[in-house]
Amino acid sequence: MIPLQISPFQYIVNGVVFSSIIVLAAIGLSLVYSIADFANFAHGDLMTVGAFSGLFSVAIFRPMLGDMGLFGLPLWFFLALAFGMVAAAVIAVVTDRIIYQPMNDSGSIGLLITSIGVALVYRASIFLSFGSDSERYGVARQGPIPWIRESFGVAVTPRNLVVVILATVLVTGLHLTLTRTTLGRKMRATADNADLARVSGIRTDEVIIAMWLIGGALAAAGGVFLGLEELVRPRMGFDILLIVFAAVILGGIGSVYGAMLGGLVIGMVHELVPLFNQWGIIPVGSRYAAAVAFVIMVAILLVKPSGIVGESG
Amino acid sequence: MSVATWVNDTLIRDPTERRIFAALAVITALLVVGVFAGVIGPRFLLFQVALVGMYALLSLGLNVQWGYAGLINFSVAAFWGLGAYSAALLTAPNSPLGMGLHPVFGFLAAIVVSALVAILIGIPTLRLREDYLAIASLGLAEVIRLIILNERQWTAGSSGISGIPSLLEWLPLTGAATTASIIVVLLAVSYLFLRRIHRSPWGRVLRTIRSDEDLAKALGKDTYRFKMQAFVVGSVVMAIAGAFYAHLNLYIDPSDLVPLTTFYIWIAVILGGTGSNRGAVVGAAVVIAIREGTRFLNDIAFIGNLGLDVAPLRLLFVGVLIILIMRYRQDGLLPPKDELIWPSAQKESSAASRGAAASDGGVVTDGTTSGGPSDGGKDQ
Numbered sequence: 043m044i045p046l047q048i049s050p051f052q053y054i055v056n057g058v059v060f061s062s063i064i065v066l067a068a069i070g071l072s073l074v075y076s077i078a079d080f081a082n083f084a085h086g087d088l089m090t091v092g093a094f095s096g097l098f099s100v101a102i103f104r105p106m107l108g109d110m111g112l113f114g115l116p117l118w119f120f121l122a123l124a125f126g127m128v129a130a131a132v133i134a135v136v137t138d139r140i141i142y143q144p145m146n147d148s149g150s151i152g153l154l155i156t157s158i159g160v161a162l163v164y165r166a167s168i169f170l171s172f173g174s175d176s177e178r179y180g181v182a183r184q185g186p187i188p189w190i191r192e193s194f195g196v197a198v199t200p201r202n203l204v205v206v207i208l209a210t211v212l213v214t215g216l217h218l219t220l221t222r223t224t225l226g227r228k229m230r231a232t233a234d235n236a237d238l239a240r241v242s243g244i245r246t247d248e249v250i251i252a253m254w255l256i257g258g259a260l261a262a263a264g265g266v267f268l269g270l271e272e273l274v275r276p277r278m279g280f281d282i283l284l285i286v287f288a289a290v291i292l293g294g295i296g297s298v299y300g301a302m303l304g305g306l307v308i309g310m311v312h313e314l315v316p317l318f319n320q321w322g323i324i325p326v327g328s329r330y331a332a333a334v335a336f337v338i339m340v341a342i343l344l345v346k347p348s349g350i351v352g353e354s355g
Numbered sequence: 356m357s358v359a360t361w362v363n364d365t366l367i368r369d370p371t372e373r374r375i376f377a378a379l380a381v382i383t384a385l386l387v388v389g390v391f392a393g394v395i396g397p398r399f400l401l402f403q404v405a406l407v408g409m410y411a412l413l414s415l416g417l418n419v420q421w422g423y424a425g426l427i428n429f430s431v432a433a434f435w436g437l438g439a440y441s442a443a444l445l446t447a448p449n450s451p452l453g454m455g456l457h458p459v460f461g462f463l464a465a466i467v468v469s470a471l472v473a474i475l476i477g478i479p480t481l482r483l484r485e486d487y488l489a490i491a492s493l494g495l496a497e498v499i500r501l502i503i504l505n506e507r508q509w510t511a512g513s514s515g516i517s518g519i520p521s522l523l524e525w526l527p528l529t530g531a532a533t534t535a536s537i538i539v540v541l542l543a544v545s546y547l548f549l550r551r552i553h554r555s556p557w558g559r560v561l562r563t564i565r566s567d568e569d570l571a572k573a574l575g576k577d578t579y580r581f582k583m584q585a586f587v588v589g590s591v592v593m594a595i596a597g598a599f600y601a602h603l604n605l606y607i608d609p610s611d612l613v614p615l616t617t618f619y620i621w622i623a624v625i626l627g628g629t630g631s632n633r634g635a636v637v638g639a640a641v642v643i644a645i646r647e648g649t650r651f652l653n654d655i656a657f658i659g660n661l662g663l664d665v666a667p668l669r670l671l672f673v674g675v676l677i678i679l680i681m682r683y684r685q686d687g688l689l690p691p692k693d694e695l696i697w698p699s700a701q702k703e704s705s706a707a708s709r710g711a712a713a714s715d716g717g718v719v720t721d722g723t724t725s726g727g728p729s730d731g732g733k734d735q
Binding site: 080081083141144145148150151152154155156158159160161162163164165166167169170174280284287288291329330332333336337339340341343344347 | 425427476478479480482483485486487489490491493494495497498501502505614615618621625664666667668670671673674675676677678681682685
């Protein structure tokens with residue numbers, strides 16, 4: 043079979059877009075891992091919850107705002123994004139309050155297994171309220187931006203650009219929060235050593251709420267962007283969870299910056315698989331993109347279990 | 356020990372267990388009455404018995420990993436699938452390999468393949484914190500599913516493999532009765548074998564690892580080796596269950612390799628009682644009741660008229676069940692107690708505890724179990 047002639051740079055563009063989504067999801071997962079101390083298997087389905095909450099709000103915002111646009115996308119999409127983020131953040135906190143908090147003494151493994159139950163409840167609720175079909179936000183199809191195509195020879199749509207820019211803004215915002223605000227310092231202290239943070243007078247309870255709010259909102263942003271780039275599906279989050287876990291492990295469990303780096307690498311690799319295949323580096327094509335990400339994760343576990351950034355483990 | 360004393364010692368003494376077994380006995384009696392009354396087809400019931408047996412086998416396998424050694428394996432469906440596909444590919448005449456071998460080779464291949472894969476996934480993960488295995492095994496399951504789905508030239512992909520031969524067709528029984536008897540024998544053998552190794556020094560080391568791995572290390576145990584052995588044993592049991600399923604259903608496709616299958620087995624084990632082999636069997640029966648029972652919900656006019664789709668309701672039910680068990684009854688229905696103790700020691704201790712009118716906690720504390728460095732079992 044003759045491979046389609048796609049510029050290698052096109053794969054890199056795709057990789058940057060996909061990485062943005064993975065990074066957003068990985069940060070939340072890593073925050074929960076470091077502060078609440080368990081592998082949250084419901085994180086993928088939290089992304090789905092965010093994506094579907096956004097979809098739900100489209101029906102409200104779209105008639106209100108009509109065709110008003112911003113950066114080449116309709117204004118209502120941005121409001122739907124915000125709605126999805128708020129909804130997922132609230133649901134994450136509520137889940138923590140009614141399910142995870144009361145069983146705090148059952149340890150990280152008990153919480154891990156419980157999170158599977160939570161994931162199934164999220165997904166079942168979505169099936170029950172939205173059905174099992176794939177949906178779209180209804181943003182009109184867009185061609186690539188002409189001047190980028192002419193000068194660089196790669197197709198970049200306005201929505202690609204919006205995803206990458208907004209993800210960068212969110213990640214920068216998180217970075218500033220973690221480093222420049224009291225809340226951020228408290229979060230880092232709690233992640234490092236919760237007991238020490240508590241005896242130092244940090245109200246770890248507030249930190250945990252903040253952590254779920256941030257993690258839920260970022261997961262929802264990732265989910266909405268994934269829904270915008272592909273489809274809004276009830277299984278979208280769970281299907282991507284493994285890649286997000288790979289990113290978190292690659293970066294080193296519990297390290298937020300590691301998760302960002304891991305997300306970038308795993309997202310890139312995921313999209314570059316067809317290119318590597320074309321070049322004969324790996325024998326499998328894009329159908330195995332998730333498997334390649336997983337194999338990289340296992341290889342990292344073998345060589346450096348603490349990940350490329352972190353040292354906990 | 357006669358059956359009567361066993362029943363007296365293990366069932367009657369504990370009021371909770373007495374209620375559970377009474378409920379099971381009533382349900383069994385109802386099913387039997389249903390068959391004689393002609394409401395339930397005997398073939399259908401035998402098929403369900405075979406399914407329960409297969410689920411029980413899977414649960415026993417997971418119980419070795421999670422219940423004995425505390426290993427979080429989220430690739431139950433994958434090992435089951437490896438077993439089923441090993442059997443189907445080697446024995447079905449119209450499989451892509453087209454060999455049509457005797458089922459024995461299918462079972463052998465299932466054992467070898469699953470053991471190798473278990474070792475491969477164990478090497479990078481079993482030295483690390485237990486949640487790494489959870490993530491890596493879920494990933495492994497996904498990779499295996501992708502390979503079976505995409506490599507059509509070897510596995511027939513999503514169209515599946517049909518024409519798998521039945522087992523032991525020369526037996527003078529109906530097909531359904533034969534498979535049901537085979538699984539009962541398989542289950543009994545596995546049960547006795549796993550119970551024997553659980554009570555052995557090997558099993559005690561595993562229980563120590565589960566409750567305190569550092570302690571086991573301090574006692575000079577190579578915990579990695581023990582965990583690997585438990586992981587391989589459990590995975591092989593799962594693959595045997597898979598190979599049996601291929602010969603039960605006579606058709607196999609990748610759609611059952613999804614993580615939900617794995618989570619069903621997890622429910623069976625934690626509901627039954629983590630670490631308890633009896634619990635695993637009972638849990639498997641409950642899970643089959645949930646899976647098969649919800650299928651008939653649509654037939655009930657009232658629910659059928661609501662126009663609800665049953666699959667998401669079942670998903671919701673399963674999710675809520677996991678949360679509730681983890682929160683309110685982590686010990687499960689039949690937590691492991693007496694079954695960890697040698698029968699002879701058990702006799703003495705039950706006599707002692709009855710004499711002292713002590714509660715059933717007495718058996719654990721009265722020293723007859725001191726062969727192991729720790730009683731283990733429940734650390735969460």
